[in-house]
Amino acid sequence: MTAASTPKSLKDNPILARWISFEVPGKVLIRPGKVELGQGILTALAQIVAEELDLSLGQIEICSADTAVSPDEGITAGSQSIEMSGASLRLVAAHARAELFQTASRRLQAAPEILSCRDGVFFRGVEPVGLDFWTVAADVDWTKAVEGPIAVRAAADYAIVGTSPLRLDLAVKISRGGYIHDIALENMLHARVVRQPFRLARLTNADTAWLSKHYPGVELLCRQDFVALVGPDEFDVQSAQADADAFLTWSEESGRWQPAQTAGEMRAVIRDGEVPLSMTNLALRARYSRGYVAHGSIAPSCGLAFYEHGQLSVWTHSQGIFALRDQIAACLGFDVANVRVVHAHGAGCYGHNGADDAALDAAIIAIDHAGIPVRVQWSRQDELSRAPLGAAMSAEIGAALDAAGSISAWRMSVVSAPHAQRPGFGGHVNLTSAEALDARKLPGRVEDLPDVAGGGASRNAAAIYDFPSHEVCVALDTSSSVRTSSLRSLGAHLNVFAIESAMDELAEIAAADPLEFRLRHLRDQRCRAVLEGAAKISGWPGSRLAAEGQALGIGVARYKNKGAWLAAVAEVTVDEAVRVKRLWLCVDAGLLINPEGARNQVEGGAIQAISWTLKEAISLENDRVPALDWQSYPILRFSDVPQIETRFIVDRGSPPLGAGEASQGPVAAAIANAASRALGVRLRDLPLTRERLIQILTDS
Amino acid sequence: MTNRVQCQVNGAEVSFEGRLDEPLLLALRNRLGLKASHFGCGLEQCGACVLSIDGQARYSCALPVSFLDGASIVTPEGLADDPVGRALLEAFDAEHAGQCGYCLSGIVMSAFALLKANGSPTREAVIEALDRHLCRCGAHGGILRAVERAAKGLAEASR
Ligand code: FES
Ligand code: FES
Numbered sequence: 001m002t003a004a005s006t007p008k009s010l011k012d013n014p015i016l017a018r019w020i021s022f023e024v025p026g027k028v029l030i031r032p033g034k035v036e037l038g039q040g041i042l043t044a045l046a047q048i049v050a051e052e053l054d055l056s057l058g059q060i061e062i063c064s065a066d067t068a069v070s071p072d073e074g075i076t077a078g079s080q081s082i083e084m085s086g087a088s089l090r091l092v093a094a095h096a097r098a099e100l101f102q103t104a105s106r107r108l109q110a111a112p113e114i115l116s117c118r119d120g121v122f123f124r125g126v127e128p129v130g131l132d133f134w135t136v137a138a139d140v141d142w143t144k145a146v147e148g149p150i151a152v153r154a155a156a157d158y159a160i161v162g163t164s165p166l167r168l169d170l171a172v173k174i175s176r177g178g179y180i181h182d183i184a185l186e187n188m189l190h191a192r193v194v195r196q197p198f199r200l201a202r203l204t205n206a207d208t209a210w211l212s213k214h215y216p217g218v219e220l221l222c223r224q225d226f227v228a229l230v231g232p233d234e235f236d237v238q239s240a241q242a243d244a245d246a247f248l249t250w251s252e253e254s255g256r257w258q259p260a261q262t263a264g265e266m267r268a269v270i271r272d273g274e275v276p277l278s279m280t281n282l283a284l285r286a287r288y289s290r291g292y293v294a295h296g297s298i299a300p301s302c303g304l305a306f307y308e309h310g311q312l313s314v315w316t317h318s319q320g321i322f323a324l325r326d327q328i329a330a331c332l333g334f335d336v337a338n339v340r341v342v343h344a345h346g347a348g349c350y351g352h353n354g355a356d357d358a359a360l361d362a363a364i365i366a367i368d369h370a371g372i373p374v375r376v377q378w379s380r381q382d383e384l385s386r387a388p389l390g391a392a393m394s395a396e397i398g399a400a401l402d403a404a405g406s407i408s409a410w411r412m413s414v415v416s417a418p419h420a421q422r423p424g425f426g427g428h429v430n431l432t433s434a435e436a437l438d439a440r441k442l443p444g445r446v447e448d449l450p451d452v453a454g455g456g457a458s459r460n461a462a463a464i465y466d467f468p469s470h471e472v473c474v475a476l477d478t479s480s481s482v483r484t485s486s487l488r489s490l491g492a493h494l495n496v497f498a499i500e501s502a503m504d505e506l507a508e509i510a511a512a513d514p515l516e517f518r519l520r521h522l523r524d525q526r527c528r529a530v531l532e533g534a535a536k537i538s539g540w541p542g543s544r545l546a547a548e549g550q551a552l553g554i555g556v557a558r559y560k561n562k563g564a565w566l567a568a569v570a571e572v573t574v575d576e577a578v579r580v581k582r583l584w585l586c587v588d589a590g591l592l593i594n595p596e597g598a599r600n601q602v603e604g605g606a607i608q609a610i611s612w613t614l615k616e617a618i619s620l621e622n623d624r625v626p627a628l629d630w631q632s633y634p635i636l637r638f639s640d641v642p643q644i645e646t647r648f649i650v651d652r653g654s655p656p657l658g659a660g661e662a663s664q665g666p667v668a669a670a671i672a673n674a675a676s677r678a679l680g681v682r683l684r685d686l687p688l689t690r691e692r693l694i695q696i697l698t699d700s
Numbered sequence: 701m702t703n704r705v706q707c708q709v710n711g712a713e714v715s716f717e718g719r720l721d722e723p724l725l726l727a728l729r730n731r732l733g734l735k736a737s738h739f740g741c742g743l744e745q746c747g748a749c750v751l752s753i754d755g756q757a758r759y760s761c762a763l764p765v766s767f768l769d770g771a772s773i774v775t776p777e778g779l780a781d782d783p784v785g786r787a788l789l790e791a792f793d794a795e796h797a798g799q800c801g802y803c804l805s806g807i808v809m810s811a812f813a814l815l816k817a818n819g820s821p822t823r824e825a826v827i828e829a830l831d832r833h834l835c836r837c838g839a840h841g842g843i844l845r846a847v848e849r850a851a852k853g854l855a856e857a858s859r
Contacts, residue, residue, distance in 0.1 A: 038800025164796065167796060175736055175780060175789055234726055299738065380745070600837075604838030604839060629741065631745060639828075
């Protein structure tokens with residue numbers, strides 16, 4: 001089997017030595033540019049390489065991504081890692097294998113075809129020939145660029161890919177740690193940053209006398225509005241941070257914050273079909289919304305840095321070490337060549353959380369303490385309130401039905417806060433401390449993520465259904481000072497929720513079963529298959545008419561309209577609150593590299609989606625994010641988690657698709673559809689909290 | 701208050717001196733270098749820092765060291781020395797119970813305290829024991845299966 005095309009990662013980094021090394025006898029070192037975020041990506045990538053090289057998994061060692069040595073694979077996001085890094089490493093391994101075989105056959109003066117290998121040892125028939133990968137590797141030119149087509153193993157012959165070996169990192173993490181938080185460099189200083197209480201808040205007074213009286217071991221570092229507490233003892237700096245109100249005063253300087261420029265510009269995502277939608281003859285016109293959602297990593301962000309002789313090293317759990325390096329360099333006036341950023345494992349981030357910000361924090365402090373390593377730990381409140389938030393959004397849908405009860409025209413208009421304000425995006429630094437150091441670093445003009453990258457607000461705004469007339473417009477709303485950026489699935493969560501809610505509302509108007517109504521408008525075969533699969537395992541439509549206050553609901557989407565397909569059926573009860581009792585998921589993510597890993601991603605995404613849908617939204621106070629903790633921002637608990645049944649439709653011949661973000665939209669829709677049916681009232685605004693139910697029931 | 705606290709950590713005698721208002725979590729991590737137990741909030745709200753203290757699962761992020769004179773503490777590093785702990789570690793691995801794993805340091809200690817007190821807990825009892833723990837990755841299903849698998853394995857081994 002020959003691999004079709006060269007993935008972008010490999011095109012950008014064609015030198016074999018960037019990816020793979022045979023320098024340690026018995027081991028193969030691989031160096032993916034993608035990073036572990038708890039999604040199990042490293043294990044899956046190791047499986048791919050082991051498969052291609054006939055090695056056992058234990059022979060693969062994975063180096064952490066490091067701007068000094070790793071291939072630049074961009075950001076680890078958008079469910080692209082398996083598609084991108086996996087495909088690249090498969091080709092790298094295949095090329096490496098070909099080079100090793102050729103070198104071995106030259107030494108033996110035998111044709112490469114008569115050789116085979118197992119665990120890195122060469123055989124002729126059943127006889128070892130006395131050579132292995134490591135003895136011949138020295139004669140291979142690893143600085144060669146990967147070129148031309150190469151044969152890869154046929155999917156039918158996979159022995160390691162498609163199985164679920166134990167995660168390479170999990171057991172160690174439980175019993176010994178191994179996160180960035182656990183790194184202790186010699187003589188390390190601990191630091192806490194006292195964040196601005198709102199965007200561009202001004203530090204007007206710092207009572208250093210108070211601080212040195214109460215915390216003699218803590219030093220105060222102020223640079224404009226950047227404030228750090230630094231000292232050798234972590235308990236001291238942590239306590240001083242908790243007491244910050246006693247010695248720091250912040251105030252507002254009017255006119256400092258200005259909204260970015262794109263506010264209000266509408267752009268069309270698609271415009272299909274001739275029939276103009278008559279706005280007077282609509283069967284449905286409805287608006288759906290969600291609020292700001294926190295990433296809510298269980299680990300508050302952490303950053304480490306060391307500065308000496310003009311060289312800056314930074315350790316981070318960021319999703320994009322190269323972009324972060326560039327922005328740290330730009331922000332602090334360094335040449336990029338003098339900044340090195342190394343990835344270290346963090347807790348799950350689910351998008352652009354405080355990781356990058358914490359890295360810059362550590363860098364700023366380290367430069368002030370040359371020769372001494374610095375560790376910055378964020379507080380729980382800052383992680384929930386001062387890291388970028390998931391964007392608040394709304395979508396208005398208008399649709400007309402024809403005489404037969406099918407949709408004749410569909411118009412959707414999305415308004416959203418920005419989803420893409422990662423470091424460097426749109427030409428802005430996009431790091432919170434950069435704004436504290438220099439208020440002019442505020443982004444001036446904000447763009448949505450381009451549609452080729454899956455879009456941000458426009459992600460999944462185009463419905464997967466075939467409508468005769470289909471128009472979708474998207475506008476960014478930059479009127480709030482709240483910092484928003486990428487949160488798992490970006491706009492797909494609200495867009496799919498809106499589309500799938502409207503489909504249910506229209507089915508009801510057309511007096512059709514919601515499943516049948518969807519299928520009526522759906523040509524995509526794989527999408528039909530997951531819908532029908534979810535219906536089958538859930539026993540759709542269930543006995544939903546029987547029990548009052550209990551119902552099934554359904555939702556479906558193809559992530560980004562080019563990734564994995566997922567259909568969800570939720571069984572929900574509504575009494576004083578909405579509770580999800582059971583959830584059925586049917587997924588087509590192509591070939592599964594590691595089925596248990598894929599299941600974890602899909603079910604984990606579903607549980608997070610239940611939490612967003614039932615519980616999560618941040619209420620701003622005067623356009624500011626209040627200091628939150630897990631009491632004021634509750635998330636789903638063990639006792640709230642439903643029984644989940646997941647079925648994968650697997651075609652080994654289909655390329656693997658990321659599965660980590662496919663659940664968000666369909667699960668939200670399935671829950672809201674079920675709850676609306678159980679209640680007899682349509683729920684269009686997330687989250688479906690108890691307060692919201694009461695409000696809706698009083699209104700109706 | 702005396703300025704010295706004597707306790708056991710994973711079976712070893714340990715003494716803390718100096719600032720005894722320091723939370724146990726920080727003392728373990730920074731003074732003893734035991735990094736497996738994690739800081740998640742410092743507010744007794746998430747469970748990442750839970751340890752077994754005299755057989756009880758307790759938050760350590762706001763628990764002053766001064767309260768621990770004479771206590772016997774087990775941290776995740778000590779689990780491998782105990783049959784129940786070993787069964788749990790193996791079961792979490794086998795069930796792929798966790799994604800990032802950051803929450804597990806506390807969850808596994810609550811499970812340890814539970815199984816020490818009740819060798820065959822019902823699912824409801826496991827949920828109750830873990831309900832104060834947050835897991836943002838949504839690994840709940842695997843975690844529940846892992847605790848039950850460990851319990852089952854221990855019950856079979858003792859038969
Ligand atoms: S760190 Fe102790 S409960 Fe969160
Ligand atoms: S596994 Fe990541 S928070 Fe639980």
